[in-house]
Amino acid sequence: MAGAPAIVDANRALQDRARAxxxxxxRRPIVRFRGVKKxxxxxxxxxxxxxxLYPGEKVVVIGPSGSxxxxxxxxxxxxxxxxxxxxxxDGEPLFTxxxxxxxxPADERHLARVRGKIGMVFQHFxxxxxxxxxxNVTEALIHVRRIPPEEARRRTMAMLExxxxxxxxxxxxxxxxxxxxxxxxxxxxxxxxxxxxxxDEPTSALxxxxxxxxxxxxxEIAAKGDMAMLLITHEMQFAREIADRIVFIDGGKIVEQxxxxxxxxxxxxxxxxxxxxxxxxxxxxx
Amino acid sequence: xEAGILLLPGLLRGLRxxxxxxxxxxxxxLGLSFAVGLLRLSRFPIVRTLAAAxxxxxxxxxxxxxxxxxxxxLPFFGxxxxxxxxxxxxxxxxxxxxxxxxxxxxxxxxPKGQWEAAIALNLSPLVxxxxxILPQAxxxxxxxxxxxxxxxxxxxxxVSMITLGDMTFQAMSLRTTYARYEVPLFLLLLVLYFLxxxxxxxxxxxxxRRARVGRSA
Numbered sequence: 001m002a003g004a005p006a007i008v009d010a011n012r013a014l015q016d017r018a019r020a021x022x023x024x025x026x027r028r029p030i031v032r033f034r035g036v037k038k039x040x041x042x043x044x045x046x047x048x049x050x051x052x053l054y055p056g057e058k059v060v061v062i063g064p065s066g067s068x069x070x071x072x073x074x075x076x077x078x079x080x081x082x083x084x085x086x087x088x089x090d091g092e093p094l095f096t097x098x099x100x101x102x103x104x105p106a107d108e109r110h111l112a113r114v115r116g117k118i119g120m121v122f123q124h125f126x127x128x129x130x131x132x133x134x135x136n137v138t139e140a141l142i143h144v145r146r147i148p149p150e151e152a153r154r155r156t157m158a159m160l161e162x163x164x165x166x167x168x169x170x171x172x173x174x175x176x177x178x179x180x181x182x183x184x185x186x187x188x189x190x191x192x193x194x195x196x197x198x199x200d201e202p203t204s205a206l207x208x209x210x211x212x213x214x215x216x217x218x219x220e221i222a223a224k225g226d227m228a229m230l231l232i233t234h235e236m237q238f239a240r241e242i243a244d245r246i247v248f249i250d251g252g253k254i255v256e257q258x259x260x261x262x263x264x265x266x267x268x269x270x271x272x273x274x275x276x277x278x279x280x281x282x283x284x285x286x
Numbered sequence: 287x288e289a290g291i292l293l294l295p296g297l298l299r300g301l302r303x304x305x306x307x308x309x310x311x312x313x314x315x316l317g318l319s320f321a322v323g324l325l326r327l328s329r330f331p332i333v334r335t336l337a338a339a340x341x342x343x344x345x346x347x348x349x350x351x352x353x354x355x356x357x358x359x360l361p362f363f364g365x366x367x368x369x370x371x372x373x374x375x376x377x378x379x380x381x382x383x384x385x386x387x388x389x390x391x392x393x394x395x396x397p398k399g400q401w402e403a404a405i406a407l408n409l410s411p412l413v414x415x416x417x418x419i420l421p422q423a424x425x426x427x428x429x430x431x432x433x434x435x436x437x438x439x440x441x442x443x444x445v446s447m448i449t450l451g452d453m454t455f456q457a458m459s460l461r462t463t464y465a466r467y468e469v470p471l472f473l474l475l476l477v478l479y480f481l482x483x484x485x486x487x488x489x490x491x492x493x494x495r496r497a498r499v500g501r502s503a
Contacts, residue, residue: 079402108411115408126403130421139417140407192407 030055030090030117030195030228031076037084038071045071047252048085053196058222058229060239060260063249064275069232070123072249073198076230077120078111089114090195116144119194123201125181127173127188133160134169137188145192159187163217179210183217190221197221199231211235218242236279240264248272289470293460297474300456307370307442307452308482311377312435318382319431323389337386344383350444352376357448373445381438385431392426393419425497432490436483443479453478 029052038046046068053059061069074080076087078094087094096103097110106114128136134156141152160166163183173181182202189197199218203211215238222229222242233239239246239260246263248256250271256263267273325337344352356372367375396419404414446455457475461468 077402077406079405112408112410115405118406120406122399122403122406124399126397126399126406128400128403128418128422140409143413143417144408144410188407 027054028091029053029088031230032088033072033076033085034088035085036072036075036082036087038068038075038080039083045252049249049252049254051247051254053228053230055195055228056226058231058242058244059247060243060245061230061232061247061249062234062236062239062275063255067249068252069249070200073120073200073230073232076196077118077198078115089117116192117195118198119189119192119196120198120200121182121185121189121202123205125173125178125185125205127181127185129173132170132172133165133176133184136173136184137191140188140192155191156187159191160184162190162220163187164213177210178206179213182206182214186214186217186221194227196228196230197225199229199233201232201234203233203235234279236264236276248275250275289464289467290474292464293467293471293474296456296460297453297478300451300453301478303370303450303455304442304452305482307373307377307445307450308439310370310374311381311442312438314374314378315381315385315434315438316431318378319385319389322382322386323393326386326390327393341383341386344380349376349380349441350447352380353444353448369445369448369450372448373442373450377438377441377445381434381441384434384437388427388430388434389423392423395426396422425494428490428494428497432487432494435486435490439483439486440479 031051031053033049033051036046036049037044049068049072051059051072061072063069071080075082076089076094081095086096092114093103093106094111094114095106097106098104128139131139134153137156137159138149138152141147141155142149145152147155157166157169160169163186165180165183165187168176168180168184173184176184186202202218203214206214215235218231219238219242221227229242231239231242243260245257246260247254248263248267248269248271255269256267256272263272264276267276322337322340325333326341328334328337353372353376356367356376357369360367360372400418400422401414404418409418442452443454446452446458449455453475457471460471464471
């Protein structure tokens with residue numbers, strides 16, 4: 001039976017190739033920044049960012065204020081337009097589209113379709129003050145996803161339950177604490193089931209005693225979600241616990257990136273060392 | 287007493303016309319306020335410029351002269367308007383210019399974060415405006431709109447100059463008939479305008495209260 005091993009080999013090769021294909025599909029970035037630049041007038045905020053975010057991956061972006069990390073998230077949410085480079089979401093350019101064989105700037109319909117894969121939580125919550133908590137969360141389900149009100153309500157209550165805000169469903173944002181507002185804002189973004197969630201300094205505007213409840217909610221989402229997360233924060237301990245990868249941005253460039261232990265405990269660049277030293281002195285990086 | 291009996295029927299006939307011009311003029315002005323106010327926030331510079339030109343023109347020239355143009359001058363260009371149409375159009379165009387500034391500034395004072403949250407939730411531009419921005423801008427518009435409404439009411443007296451039989455017009459013709467009652471006549475006229483103005487502010491205040499619901503604390 002001289003042929004048998006060859007058949008086994010061939011089978012194995014086929015299986016390997018199938019697995020490789022699967023891996024490649026899984027490993028295709030959900031978000032891809034390629035040479036992304038942003039300038040506001042004469043001021044350059046980002047100069048050439050290359051960054052891939054994979055499905056389910058939790059990436060934490062750290063860096064001094066004014067380093068451009070918020071701009072990165074805002075461009076992905078289409079709140080800013082890049083001055084150069086390209087952003088791809090799920091293999092598709094975000095700011096351009098093909099019309100009659102030509103690549104043209106994206107119209108509102110293209111933006112809306114791609115944007116639907118992304119959710120964002122803001123530093124200042126940005127809840128709608130004239131709507132109750134419930135309506136804040138049902139709004140996009142009903143008016144974007146066209147889900148019937150009863151079903152939207154059911155999903156909203158389940159989501160509010162998850163962030164511990166179900167009992168406040170009928171209150172207005174003005175009646176809530178900062179931490180509660182941010183938890184509602186998280187529910188509002190999450191209920192749309194985005195593939196990527198952006199958190200732009202979600203605890204920076206909170207009183208210190210309210211930070212914990214918000215971080216706990218984010219941690220719970222990160223643990224369960226197969227959703228990718230891009231999280232901008234100054235909470236180093238939290239970054240270490242939650243991140244698959246930490247990206248350090250300074251002066252509009254990615255200076256260093258890698259696994260949390262690597263970046264936080266064994267920084268290579270002087271700039272990252274200096275940045276982390278400030279946190280060690282102040283809040284203590286355990 | 288006798289003065290009242292002699293004067294009131296004529297004044298009340300004028301009151302109907304005044305109210306008619308007031309309500310129609312206000313509706314036109316409100317519609318123009320929104321249309322032009324939004325055009326002034328357009329992405330396209332040419333649209334913004336045209337809208338601004340309209341505002342500057344109608345704010346910068348006198349309402350009375352605008353009415354004269356609409357009623358007396360336009361026929362020479364082949365456009366003949368009834369006195370009522372000219373009156374309503376003049377008031378609407380004039381106060382629409384002021385109102386568009388109210389709409390524009392109210393919309394612009396809704397915090398940027400509200401627009402951004404609406405975009406992040408992928409609400410369509412129309413839904414964004416109708417369900418997020420407008421409900422927050424509307425309460426800001428009401429007090430200045432209330433002021434403009436009362437201005438508009440007082441402006442209606444100018445339509446008497448283009449032959450429309452409003453309260454002021456009636457008063458002027460009663461004055462020639464009953465010269466000895468000039469004081470009670472103009473007193474009555476004053477009171478009637480004041481009553482309409484008071485009722486108008488009461489309605490606007492009610493709208494303001496309703497617009498504030500849920501925004502306590």
